[in-house]
Amino acid sequence: MLIFLLAYLGGALTILSPCVLPVLPFVFARSEQSFRRSGLPILVGMAVTFTVLASLAAVGGAWLVEVNQYGRYAAMLLLLLLGMALIFPSWSERMMRPFVSLGGHLQQRADGQGSVKGGLLLGVAVGFLWAPCAGPILGLVLAGAALQGANLYSASLLLAFAAGAASSLALALLASGRVIAWMKRNFGIEEWIRRVLGIAVVAGVVVIALGWDTRFLAQLTSANTTSTEQRLIDGLAQRPVAPGATDARMAPPLKGATHWLNTPPLDDAMLRGKVVLVDFWTYSCINCLRTLPYLKAWDAKYREQGLVIIGVHAPEFAFEKDIRNVERAVRELGVNYPVAVDNDFAIWNAYENQYWPAHYLLDAQGRIRHQHFGEGAYVETEQMIQSLLMEAHQDLALDAAPVQVKAAGAMVAAADRDRSHETYLGYARQENFASPEEIRLDVAGKYSAPRRLELDQWALSGTWLVSEESALLKKRGGAISFHFRGRDLHLVLGADKPLRFRVTLDGAAPGKHHGVDTDAAGNGVIREQRLYQLIRQSGAVRDRIFRIEFLDEGAEAFAFTFG
Template sequence: MNAVSIFLLVYLGGVLTILSPCVLPVLPFVFARSDGPFRRSGLPVLFGMAATFATLASLAAMGGGWLVEVNQYGRYAAMSLLFALGLALIFPAWSERLMRPFVALGGSLQRHAERQGSLRGSMLLGVAVGFLWAPCAGPILGLVLAGAALNGANLYSTALLLTFAAGAATSLTLALLAGGRLIAWMKLSLGFGEWMRRALGVAVVAGIVVIGLGWDTRFLARSSVPGTAAAEQQLIERLAQRPAADPATWRMAPALDGATQWLNSPPLDGQRLRGKVVLVDFWTYSCINCLRTLPYLKAWDERYRAQGLVIVGVHAPEFAFEKDAANVTQALRELGIRYPVAIDNQYAIWNAFHNEYWPAHYLIDAQGRIRHEHFGEGAYGETEQMIQSLLKEARQDLAPNHGLVQVQGSGATAAADSAERSPETYLGYARQENFSSREAMRNDVAAHYSVPHRLRPDQWALSGTWRVGREAAVLGASGGVIEYHFRGRDLHLVLGSHDGKPVRFRVLIDGVAPGKDHGADVDTAGYGVIREQRLYQLIRQSGGAQARVFRIEFLDEGAEAYAFTFG
């Protein structure tokens, strides 16, 4: 659903609140000002009510930053809030109790408004109506508020609430213009409006129960099919390339503020980047798709830095261990990255760009405008041609560039095989799919698991004693095993050590040592060692992509397994 659709639905939600039965007692307060000129009586009422909703929007946006900070507890708080609001939609009595303080405040303001002059009194009456509207608009408005809070303090969240206010103000405008005829029509529609209200409440409560019990992820695990990953990739590739050819569509790039730390550079701001062409790359060091773009980024940095290109890697972590600056610093050293990198642990820059992908590339011209976007791997030729074009715009004296860079990655940075491959698979319970051990997964407790006799394609299983957390499965005793029936040329697994000690492991493919099909992090016999938290390449099939059964046995306890990726 695009942004226009979301704003349209929020606006209609504000308009339709007038269909609720509890609006009827509010309308007489509005009609009390309908006998005067609309500009001095009706319009101030609408502005006053909009001000009430705008205040709620600001509070929600500020509170959202705190809610995001508390991470999983914030998710539980948001789910609890949505559950309560869903009950309020189903049971009017619950809604009245929930909103009673706001109604009392609105009544007090209304009585005070009657003692004021025309303009000032109308404005105050609008504020009062905003609170008196609460038993009707409160649950629906609360759903918007909860979503806005989770998005954090930004203009998008505030705009959602103001859009809702505009919808409610539209209803009040109709009430002012139609008067008693509107009330007569509303009485005929009370049954339908109440039915819709309760149906929405049931849907909200049911959704929270499904999410809270984890049924959504279990359903996705059972219903996933081999073609899902390919379909998703095709959709991303179709929407990924978005060059802004029309100058009317160019937008100013957000400031690179909010990074918790900068590596390879002092903090970069607008003054330091003035007149430069900037490529912002959102990445994280255990992301295989991000690693495959690095050969091009490093080559562009080497060729075009002297001509005015600045590449800024914004490291937005996916896993908790990627928030450790020491881990990121070591990854930069091992990967040979010399351009500036901003550690975006709080997702401040990510949110400012409204980014949703790893990797994502944003090209910014010398005037600070976003001129080109690309999400995911690929389209390197188009991106480099745009770099050349923007550099030429910024410096007319530049000599023409001849051709494009020719690069070839190695190990995990090598380009993916074009054949169909298994989807990215997370082992933590928050996002796990296709888990197929004989025993059901138990969250956050040590449990014994065993591998079934046969795994179907894209299924995986644990064997041994494991504690499955939100992000990773942690091995409690040596001898633990993970098996995966995968499709693809390469198999990677994000691994770590729970206590920081080296963890030995051995890899088998179809029951035998990988031999010439071994990955960069194992030998021909399949042996390797976990020494740091990162992505490990365990299989690279010399004969190309095939369906095989992968097995990794850990010879020491304490292994952490996060996610499989394939190439």
């Protein structure tokens, strides 16, 4: 139930977000009418439409994007007619008769009768246009919907988010209705109020049509609600099970893996009597890669004493479902313990997991006795491993000293300083995009970089096809720029054949600041689909302008991460 409360609170916080501004004119345009017959149906229609569209987007393809786009066009036309009717009621009655069913007649009937049906239709239109900024809570909900598909659980979470937004808008609507009614009684300016609301509606349509709602306003929002949402997540997220807890739950069965690597398929009976560490990971995840040195060291130290580490590989990107890619990654990363390939997220869902990486430590009876999400807490986890091994084998002699690891490349722990956060290039989770052109969904388009990038902003140059999870270069010479903060810069890249690229820092070759996948001149080659370390700053670390230019077409970029 906590995740539903979190989703509801995240939606309620949207009232504080500039991203709600384009929606307000459509909602407030009828604020002087009965809330039960006018305002409430608008909010219900908006919430339900958003829920349906977001749920289907989790599993839909390009066809759904196209259907949604036509729905947006129809919604913008309907609301534009509504705004014009508010500004010029007599003009709209004469000139818009062919469109009566879409706008003018609906507005006139709603004004006279407080039509519930009219409010619902306007709410559906607003739902097509509402694009709430993707803060941490909505990101968590959408990521879960993408992983689990359009089922009742994910739809319920999205509905809880939409209900939270509708609740806060309802309070604002009730308050504004009283203010407008007071102004009418005391100043007699009903016609001017009507026209001002109409102008606001038309302006809202223009803002959405030009894409300003999801570009400029979304950038403002991150500074307003993100920290609040993150505190809510931290405060309400599930806590680790205390060591030795008597109410530790039994671990779900390891059923549903599509492949097993380094071992025949394992089941509960085979693992009974063993201490088991279940590690959810994916091979292009930088946080997962940084935990691998400890997992491999624990496997080497405690395997003979009864520890079994099982890496559950749950793919984040489509290319991570390719078993050949996973086999290559397991081999090159030196992972020798069992790996369950969880392409269908059967094990992920059984554990109700939400994170990469996530560690679940099971005792010899199969109970979850400890869990940790993300990097860190290595000493505490190792101490729990030792405790459970001693519990299972009373006479076991263990070296209590924690393992010492020597990591290299992308596996080195992140620098202890502020750094840019993970940034996705696909439109499903995209943010801080700074190219002046609007993103064209699943269609190739030309993009350019602005003269100046603010910190954490990025831009495309050249001809790119932006899909739900990546940006694919369609013509050679394209580039990506990023104003980043951090010691390391990584980029998940892929291609069907070896492709050349060149990187620069502040317009020059990286020199001593090059990463393990580039040389001092900034040259590199995409040979497979994986995470590439392109920059590792040496010495003093400062904010930099990074640019990668691809000398061949066909490069596909997925996500930036930093260390």
